[in-house]
Amino acid sequence: MEEVSFFDKVYEVARLIPYGRVTSYGAIAKYLGAARSARMVGWAMNNSHSKDVPAHRVVNRVGVLTGKHHFEGTNLMQQLLENEGVKVRDNQVVDFKTLFWDPMAELK
DNA sequence: ATTCTGACGATCT
DNA sequence: CAGATCGCCAGAA
Numbered sequence: 001m002e003e004v005s006f007f008d009k010v011y012e013v014a015r016l017i018p019y020g021r022v023t024s025y026g027a028i029a030k031y032l033g034a035a036r037s038a039r040m041v042g043w044a045m046n047n048s049h050s051k052d053v054p055a056h057r058v059v060n061r062v063g064v065l066t067g068k069h070h071f072e073g074t075n076l077m078q079q080l081l082e083n084e085g086v087k088v089r090d091n092q093v094v095d096f097k098t099l100f101w102d103p104m105a106e107l108k
Numbered sequence: 109a110t111t112c113t114g115a116c117g118a119t120c121t
Numbered sequence: 122c123a124g125a126t127c128g129c130c131a132g133a134a
Contacts, residue, residue: 006130029116036117043115061116065115
């Protein structure tokens with residue numbers, strides 16, 4: 001019996017993101033078997049307000065900090081990432097391809 | 109009930 | 122290559 005909701009899984013995976021690494025909404029969605037529900041992942045993050053979810057480590061598929069407007073201020077998300085050693089240039093993660101943490105490859 | 113929007117992404121034109 | 126459209130699904134007006 002799956003008592004675990006889609007959103008809960010999102011939080012679960014998000015918490016597993018290693019320090020200094022990032023992933024994408026689509027990657028998480030795909031890992032959960034909802035490849036075309038990337039938007040739901042983003043929506044889940046919105047609910048992650050009360051969770052211990054490092055939402056700043058989740059960006060869109062090209063490494064752009066699309067959700068930075070949902071954090072306090074205008075550069076908190078970028079600040080948090082750079083604090084972990086993730087360089088951000090023009091709202092985009094530098095070496096995203098290298099820092100990308102794929103739950104499919106790391107967890108599966 | 110209907111329509112629009114939204115931390116996305118793939119596909120089509 | 123850029124813009125438009127569709128799919129996914131929840132929430133707000």
